[in-house]
Amino acid sequence: MEKNSNEVSDTKSEVRVRFAPSPTGFIHIGSLRTALFNLLFARHYGGKNILRIEDTDQSRKVEGAVENLIKNLSLLDINFDEGPLQGGDKGPYYQSERLDIYKKYCDELIAKGAAYYAFDTPEELDEMRKLQQLEGRQTMYDRRARDLSEEEVQENIKSGKPYVIRLKVPLNEEVKFDDLIKGTIKIETNNIDDQILLKSDGFPTYHLANVVDDHLMNITHIIRGEEWVTSVPKHILLYKALGWEVPEMAHVPLILNKDKTKLSKRQGDVAVEDYLRKGYLKEALINFMALLGWNPGEGEEQEFFSMDELIKRFTIEKVQSSGAVFNIDKLNWMNNAYIKNYDLDKLTELSLPYFENTGIDTNDIETTKKILSAIRVYLNKLDEIPDQLKIFTQKEIALENENLKEILEAETSKTVFKALIEKFGAIDSLNPENYKTILSEVQKETGIKGKQLFKPLRIALTGSENGPELPLIAEIFGKDKVIDLIKKWS
Numbered sequence: 001m002e003k004n005s006n007e008v009s010d011t012k013s014e015v016r017v018r019f020a021p022s023p024t025g026f027i028h029i030g031s032l033r034t035a036l037f038n039l040l041f042a043r044h045y046g047g048k049n050i051l052r053i054e055d056t057d058q059s060r061k062v063e064g065a066v067e068n069l070i071k072n073l074s075l076l077d078i079n080f081d082e083g084p085l086q087g088g089d090k091g092p093y094y095q096s097e098r099l100d101i102y103k104k105y106c107d108e109l110i111a112k113g114a115a116y117y118a119f120d121t122p123e124e125l126d127e128m129r130k131l132q133q134l135e136g137r138q139t140m141y142d143r144r145a146r147d148l149s150e151e152e153v154q155e156n157i158k159s160g161k162p163y164v165i166r167l168k169v170p171l172n173e174e175v176k177f178d179d180l181i182k183g184t185i186k187i188e189t190n191n192i193d194d195q196i197l198l199k200s201d202g203f204p205t206y207h208l209a210n211v212v213d214d215h216l217m218n219i220t221h222i223i224r225g226e227e228w229v230t231s232v233p234k235h236i237l238l239y240k241a242l243g244w245e246v247p248e249m250a251h252v253p254l255i256l257n258k259d260k261t262k263l264s265k266r267q268g269d270v271a272v273e274d275y276l277r278k279g280y281l282k283e284a285l286i287n288f289m290a291l292l293g294w295n296p297g298e299g300e301e302q303e304f305f306s307m308d309e310l311i312k313r314f315t316i317e318k319v320q321s322s323g324a325v326f327n328i329d330k331l332n333w334m335n336n337a338y339i340k341n342y343d344l345d346k347l348t349e350l351s352l353p354y355f356e357n358t359g360i361d362t363n364d365i366e367t368t369k370k371i372l373s374a375i376r377v378y379l380n381k382l383d384e385i386p387d388q389l390k391i392f393t394q395k396e397i398a399l400e401n402e403n404l405k406e407i408l409e410a411e412t413s414k415t416v417f418k419a420l421i422e423k424f425g426a427i428d429s430l431n432p433e434n435y436k437t438i439l440s441e442v443q444k445e446t447g448i449k450g451k452q453l454f455k456p457l458r459i460a461l462t463g464s465e466n467g468p469e470l471p472l473i474a475e476i477f478g479k480d481k482v483i484d485l486i487k488k489w490s
C-alpha cells in the first residue's frame, strides 16, 4: 500500500471536517480520539470543525445523550464551529431533522438507475441467508429485486407492500480509493452488498445519510475510526452515482487492549465520563489520546504536548496505520506528571470535590492547598485524594506494622524526640523553614543523623515509613499536634 501524503491539496479552499457520532449515552474513548484528531486537523489548517449528530437509528435514542456528549467534549476543550449548538448555514446538524433531504436523493438515485426498490419480507431474506450459509457462500443480498419490472414495482407500492431501497452496485468493476492513512484500497464490486439505503420506516441508513451530509456540508476530509473503512466502497459508489466529488479519507487505527484485542467495555473503562470522574486532568487525557495513533515523528523524544502544540504539530502523515495500544499505566504516569506540575490554585479548585466527606475542612483553603501540595506527587488521579488524606485525618496513629515500634522505642529515637519537644515547644508556630533549622540543630547537638533522625519522627507523626514530605506534614499538623504525637514515644 502506498501512502498518500498529499493530505491537503492546494485546490481546496477551506478544510472542513466533521465529528459524526451516533449518540448512545456515553462517549467511547475511541470516539474521543476521533473527535480530537478532527479538531487538531481543522485547527492546524485553519479550517472548520463540525459536529453532526447521526441519530437516524431511533431505537438507539437516549434522552440527554447529545447534551451530555457536547458537555463532555467541551470539558476537554473539543469545540465546534458548526453544530447543534452553534448552528451554521449547512444545518440542520441532526440527521433526524434532514429526512426529506435523504428521500430526495434516494429518488434521484432511483431515477438514475443507481438504486432500486426491494419488497422482500424478513422471512424471505432469512431463508436466503440460511441457504447461503448452508452452501458455504458469503451471506449477502442476492440482488433478486433488481429484476422486478417497472409495473411490478408500481403495483407493489400501490398495494402497500413494505419496501426498502437498495444500492444497485455495478457488477464486474473495481472500486479503488486512496486513504490518507491506509494507502490505496481496492475491492471488486461483485463483493459489495446491494446496501439498503432507505429502510422500510422511511429512515435512511447510515450509508446514505452519511454520504449525502458529507457532500452537502462540504466536508473536505473524513477522519474517523478504522472500523468504517469497509463502508467506503459503498460510499464511493454513491458519490459517483450522484456525480459528487469524493472527500479525502483518513481512517485512524483501532485502539487496542494490551493483549491487542479491540478495546472493549469488558476490559476496563471505555467511557470518557469515567475518566473525567476519576480525576484525569483534561490536559493529560488530551495529551495521552493524541499519542494513541499519532506521534511527532521518528526520533522525537517529546511526550508532553499542550493542545496548542498538538495543533501546531498534528498532520495525518504522522498517524500510524497499525493499531494503537491503550496503556493505562502510561495514562496514569502522564496524569501524575500533570498533577505534579499543575498550577496549585487551579488544581485545588479541581480537587475540592474529592475532599468531600474526608474530614478536611476545605473552607480553610490555605490548609487545603498545603495538604494538596504535600500529597500531589502521589496521585495518579484525583480520586486517590481521600486515601492520601488519611494521615491528616486519622484520630489515632495506627502503625503500619508492628516492627515500626522497635524504631520508635530505640534509645536514639528517644533522644531525638526529647530534643524536638523542647525546640518545637519554644517556637510560635511551625513552618517548613524553622522545622528544617530545628532538625539540623538537633542533628548537631545529638550527633544523630540520617535515617535515625528522620524515620522515627515520620513514624510517630504518620504511622508509616513513607509518605509526603515531613516539613509539609509538620506545618499542616501544627506545633501542638506534632508535640503531642512525639510525646507518646518519648
Ligand code: GLU
Pocket (backbone or CB within 6 Å): 019, 020, 021, 022, 054, 210, 223, 224, 225, 228
Ligand atoms: N455515526 C458514525 C459513528 O457513530 C459515524 C461514522 C463516520 O464518521 O462516518 O461513529
